[in-house]
Amino acid sequence: MNFTSSIFSTETMIVPGGTETILRGGRDLFPLLPEALHGVRRIGVIGWGPQGRAQAKNLRDSLAGTEISVTVGLRQGSASVEDARSHGFTEENGTLGDWLAVAADSDLVILLIADAALAEHHREIFDVLKPGATIGLSHGFLLGHLRASGSDFPVGHPVIAVCPKGMGDSVRRLYEQGATINGAGINASIAVHADPDGHATDRALAWSVGLGSPYTFATTLADEYRSDIVGERGILLGAVHGLVEALYRQFLINGADPVTAYRRSTESVTGPIARTISESGLPAVRAGLSEVDQDLFDRAYAAGYGPAREIIAEIYDEVADGTELRSVILADGRLATRPMSKIGGSPMWSHSDAAHALRDSEPAPVDPVTAGLFVATMIAQVDEFAERGHAWSEIVNESIIEAVDSLLPYMHARDVAFMVDNCSRTARLGTRRWGPRFQAAYEQLALPGLDRPADPALIKGFLDNPVHEALAVAAKLRPSVDISVS
Amino acid sequence: MNFTSSIFSTETMIVPGGTETILRGGRDLFPLLPEALHGVRRIGVIGWGPQGRAQAKNLRDSLAGTEISVTVGLRQGSASVEDARSHGFTEENGTLGDWLAVAADSDLVILLIADAALAEHHREIFDVLKPGATIGLSHGFLLGHLRASGSDFPVGHPVIAVCPKGMGDSVRRLYEQGATINGAGINASIAVHADPDGHATDRALAWSVGLGSPYTFATTLADEYRSDIVGERGILLGAVHGLVEALYRQFLINGADPVTAYRRSTESVTGPIARTISESGLPAVRAGLSEVDQDLFDRAYAAGYGPAREIIAEIYDEVADGTELRSVILADGRLATRPMSKIGGSPMWSHSDAAHALRDSEPAPVDPVTAGLFVATMIAQVDEFAERGHAWSEIVNESIIEAVDSLLPYMHARDVAFMVDNCSRTARLGTRRWGPRFQAAYEQLALPGLDRPADPALIKGFLDNPVHEALAVAAKLRPSVDISVS
Numbered sequence: 002m003n004f005t006s007s008i009f010s011t012e013t014m015i016v017p018g019g020t021e022t023i024l025r026g027g028r029d030l031f032p033l034l035p036e037a038l039h040g041v042r043r044i045g046v047i048g049w050g051p052q053g054r055a056q057a058k059n060l061r062d063s064l065a066g067t068e069i070s071v072t073v074g075l076r077q078g079s080a081s082v083e084d085a086r087s088h089g090f091t092e093e094n095g096t097l098g099d100w101l102a103v104a105a106d107s108d109l110v111i112l113l114i115a116d117a118a119l120a121e122h123h124r125e126i127f128d129v130l131k132p133g134a135t136i137g138l139s140h141g142f143l144l145g146h147l148r149a150s151g152s153d154f155p156v157g158h159p160v161i162a163v164c165p166k167g168m169g170d171s172v173r174r175l176y177e178q179g180a181t182i183n184g185a186g187i188n189a190s191i192a193v194h195a196d197p198d199g200h201a202t203d204r205a206l207a208w209s210v211g212l213g214s215p216y217t218f219a220t221t222l223a224d225e226y227r228s229d230i231v232g233e234r235g236i237l238l239g240a241v242h243g244l245v246e247a248l249y250r251q252f253l254i255n256g257a258d259p260v261t262a263y264r265r266s267t268e269s270v271t272g273p274i275a276r277t278i279s280e281s282g283l284p285a286v287r288a289g290l291s292e293v294d295q296d297l298f299d300r301a302y303a304a305g306y307g308p309a310r311e312i313i314a315e316i317y318d319e320v321a322d323g324t325e326l327r328s329v330i331l332a333d334g335r336l337a338t339r340p341m342s343k344i345g346g347s348p349m350w351s352h353s354d355a356a357h358a359l360r361d362s363e364p365a366p367v368d369p370v371t372a373g374l375f376v377a378t379m380i381a382q383v384d385e386f387a388e389r390g391h392a393w394s395e396i397v398n399e400s401i402i403e404a405v406d407s408l409l410p411y412m413h414a415r416d417v418a419f420m421v422d423n424c425s426r427t428a429r430l431g432t433r434r435w436g437p438r439f440q441a442a443y444e445q446l447a448l449p450g451l452d453r454p455a456d457p458a459l460i461k462g463f464l465d466n467p468v469h470e471a472l473a474v475a476a477k478l479r480p481s482v483d484i485s486v487s
Numbered sequence: 488m489n490f491t492s493s494i495f496s497t498e499t500m501i502v503p504g505g506t507e508t509i510l511r512g513g514r515d516l517f518p519l520l521p522e523a524l525h526g527v528r529r530i531g532v533i534g535w536g537p538q539g540r541a542q543a544k545n546l547r548d549s550l551a552g553t554e555i556s557v558t559v560g561l562r563q564g565s566a567s568v569e570d571a572r573s574h575g576f577t578e579e580n581g582t583l584g585d586w587l588a589v590a591a592d593s594d595l596v597i598l599l600i601a602d603a604a605l606a607e608h609h610r611e612i613f614d615v616l617k618p619g620a621t622i623g624l625s626h627g628f629l630l631g632h633l634r635a636s637g638s639d640f641p642v643g644h645p646v647i648a649v650c651p652k653g654m655g656d657s658v659r660r661l662y663e664q665g666a667t668i669n670g671a672g673i674n675a676s677i678a679v680h681a682d683p684d685g686h687a688t689d690r691a692l693a694w695s696v697g698l699g700s701p702y703t704f705a706t707t708l709a710d711e712y713r714s715d716i717v718g719e720r721g722i723l724l725g726a727v728h729g730l731v732e733a734l735y736r737q738f739l740i741n742g743a744d745p746v747t748a749y750r751r752s753t754e755s756v757t758g759p760i761a762r763t764i765s766e767s768g769l770p771a772v773r774a775g776l777s778e779v780d781q782d783l784f785d786r787a788y789a790a791g792y793g794p795a796r797e798i799i800a801e802i803y804d805e806v807a808d809g810t811e812l813r814s815v816i817l818a819d820g821r822l823a824t825r826p827m828s829k830i831g832g833s834p835m836w837s838h839s840d841a842a843h844a845l846r847d848s849e850p851a852p853v854d855p856v857t858a859g860l861f862v863a864t865m866i867a868q869v870d871e872f873a874e875r876g877h878a879w880s881e882i883v884n885e886s887i888i889e890a891v892d893s894l895l896p897y898m899h900a901r902d903v904a905f906m907v908d909n910c911s912r913t914a915r916l917g918t919r920r921w922g923p924r925f926q927a928a929y930e931q932l933a934l935p936g937l938d939r940p941a942d943p944a945l946i947k948g949f950l951d952n953p954v955h956e957a958l959a960v961a962a963k964l965r966p967s968v969d970i971s972v973s
Contacts (some may be wrong), residue, residue: 246930254739308828311821318817324810331804342794347931434924441923444732445833 002219002392008037008203014474016393017467023394024217025478026210027184035067037207039200045107047074047100048114049081051169052139056113056212058088059176063211072096074103105129109204111137116427117333120146127155135159135204141226149323160195161205164225165212166398167407176213186213187407188398192222216478218394228391230320232399234431235313235382237408241270242417242432243439248371249349251448263349263356267417268365274372275409278401282469286372294369301373303459304450308442310381316435317385332430345418353416374447383468393471401472488705488878494523494689500960502879503953509880510703511964512696513670521553523693525686531593533560533586534600535567537655538625542599542698544574545662549697558582560589591615595690597623602913603819606632613641621645621690627712635809646680647691650711651698652884653893662699672699673893674884678708702964704880714877716806718885720917721799721868723894724910728903728918729925731756734857735835737934749835749842754851757899760858765891768958770950772858780855787859789945790936794928796867802921803871818916831904839902860933869954879957887958
């Protein structure tokens with residue numbers, strides 16, 4: 002997608018089939034932020050989850066020394082008040098207050114409360130906004146909810162989104178690394194949904210640069226919503242969980258001991274496979290294997306691609322249709338009386354510590370079957386997004402870069418089940434809903450297909466896939482810094 | 488639920504918390520059918536799937552010698568024409584014709600085409616009906632579809648449902664056995680949705696008796712739809728498939744050879760556990776175990792009940808909300824270009840023959856963990872239905888009798904995957920959707936809980952469950968004939 006800015010120097014990126022406008026970020030652009038924010042003197046960040054905390058702190062730091070303030074708004078009695086105070090947002094210095102008061106007082110109101118709370122309370126917030134105040138979102142959930150309930154954003158307000166392609170913790174941590182390495186940060190997409198005063202794009206770009214995004218690209222709120230929700234149910238979380246559960250059991254059945262089975266499934270994906278893709282792209286995973294293992298990779302790829310694509314198409318349909326959102330809302334009703342169970346008790350996770358302890362002495366192996374199934378699922382998501390018309394920047398960020406540079410390194414540091422049990426409620430519900438579908442597809446359809454030679458057309462489809470070109474272009478914007486997890 | 492008939496002698500059944508009216512069937516009632524059908528001279532059966540075939544043949548046989556005819560209506564070019572002819576429904580004798588012509592010509596139009604076809608074509612059929620013709624359904628799908636699309640049944644027509652609690656094949660086969668054993672047949676529920684002429688209940692009862700139902704009870708179309716769709720996604724199909732996949736792998740991991748693992752999972756459920764419940768009720772499964780195995784049963788029951796209940800509540804919410812139906816319609820769109828994959832290639836099914844071959848020499852064991860998890864899931868569905876206010880007759884038929892007297896014996900004769908790959912599209916989609924959720928819940932939540940002593944409150948909740956009383960009353964209506972599968 003293309004856009005123009007009167008403040009920032011954008012670049013044109015050549016992608017398969019066309020071009021996309023992008024903005025390369027960096028701390029050298031911070032002096033442009035006040036002008037680009039155009040009329041915004043007070044930014045209100047509503048909510049203090051991982052995204053709220055990261056965004057409030059990054060924006061405060063990026064705007065230090067300007068006349069633009071960043072204030073955090075929380076509900077009466079919020080459990081987060083103490084944590085916000087400990088990070089310097091306090092009533093005393095005027096940067097912490099009741100959420101409706103902060104919303105009423107801000108020129109840019111960034112809504113980062115949980116989806117369920119947003120569904121319940123957005124109307125109260127809209128009602129107190131100043132005339133012409135900009136509504137800011139970090140994903141498209143609210144648009145989906147408004148459409149499903151036959152409602153819309155209030156007229157006369159710019160509506161923009163800046164959507165970091167990584168967890169809140171990564172958004173803060175990479176920003177901090179940006180103090181020494183200019184351009185370190187998490188990529189973000191922007192969407193301009195309503196632009197009554199003509200300055201919405203520049204405000205969105207300023208917000209993105211202020212968060213530390215090294216690479217900002219454009220999408221629509223609807224496309225962002227779809228790729229975001231499908232992605233987390235797919236290769237980012239759901240498919241990874243389903244894959245490692247299926248493979249761990251399969252390796253045990255084939256005679257491996259638990260720690261070896263863990264290393265060939267989980268460690269293989271979160272460690273060397275993720276790192277290879279991040280540094281050298283997808284074909285490099287295959288190229289790094291021996292000839293015998295390449296054959297196994299190809300068989301796994303060919304057996305896994307179709308079943309994975311089938312589920313991703315199903316998820317996409319349900320997300321686009323609003324069915325998936327409806328399920329989340331129904332689940333919220335049940336969870337009010339019956340809390341969600343945790344999956345960290347699944348047997349494989351009891352071997353995390355033992356597997357992690359081996360890392361120094363014995364690097365995790367790249368299992369060729371694990372690699373083939375993982376890469377097949379990633380390409381299946383890429384192909385589905387491409388068929389549905391998403392911008393290439395969005396495709397590579399939502400299907401590859403966010404996976405290998407943000408989520409998988411986090412899972413490598415903790416483990417997959419910890420990540421599932423501790424992500425946002427919408428993501429957690431989706432992972433619990435779709436992860437088992439992937440697991441069953443790998444077990445019942447893909448793994449039994451390993452004894453058949455790979456369909457050469459599928460392997461050619463992988464090696465010649467246009468995504469490699471798109472990823473190579475995007476990778477040039479990647480700062481030379483590895484993500485770290487505290 | 489209670490109802491009255493001016494033709495048949497109904498009985499009052501005492502169920503937990505009240506009474507329900509039921510009608511005991513039998514061939515001795517066939518002479519009452521013409522009067523009970525009240526004005527119906529021509530019955531049109533639209534569709535020739537397993538239900539269409541069974542119902543057309545049973546009604547033709549039951550009404551033989553009366554002036555009431557049964558005609559089958561099929562679409563131009565239907566692949567079923569030859570089969571219908573071979574069963575004696577022919578153009579020559581006036582009992583086979585174009586579906587719209589047959590619908591236009593009948594006094595009772597029984598709609599037994601597939602759900603997707605019904606969703607697409609019901610309006611054309613409604614448009615050709617005679618004034619006052621009765622619309623007959625065999626499950627509540629169309630009501631759900633009409634509600635979801637803001638539509639309704641045409642005014643002035645009686646709308647009734649007769650819903651056999653078993654597969655079409657069983658409906659025919661047990662009816663045939665009824666020739667020698669009066670009262671053999673598949674139980675059915677009736678629902679009277681619209682009754683403009685006051686004869687709808689008697690017509691529904693006559694249809695049910697004519698199908699051979701030994702035990703007819705009343706429900707509403709909405710309750711029937713919910714319990715039917717939830718039941719097949721739950722204990723009837725989805726949960727069974729998820730359970731045996733999880734257990735088969737678990738037994739392999741614990742060192743069993745494949746045939747033993749198959750016997751302790753699938754054979755155990757489809758054979759002795761189903762038979763014991765059918766003959767002696769649920770507590771008999773536990774009572775038949777050794778003391779050591781009872782402890783294992785209890786642990787499995789207690790660990791499995793909560794996770795199973797959680798998923799059944801989720802399914803119920805989605806079915807009641809229309810979300811599940813929406814998913815089926817979305818899937819139909821995808822399946823038009825990409826046919827559904829089959830799950831019969833999952834490794835365990837390659838051992839079906841070897842496991843079946845052992846039956847004579849070595850009866851299948853009752854594995855206590857398999858039994859505990861299966862019974863826990865059955866009770867979870869019973870409890871969820873009871874909490875949602877379903878009639879006890881519906882609860883025991885949809886959660887227990889249909890399972891142990893129709894579906895599990897069929898799976899015992901073929902295998903579980905064959906059943907899943909060959910059931911109705913709505914059921915197949917639902918099983919593929921929810922089976923893996925049950926599997927993951929057993930693997931990740933229930934099985935890891937086996938090392939904890941059972942919560943005595945859950946075991947007491949099982950042993951004192953009111954369903955045992957309801958099932959005992961219902962079981963008295965069971966003919967002394969075992970289901971057979973050709």
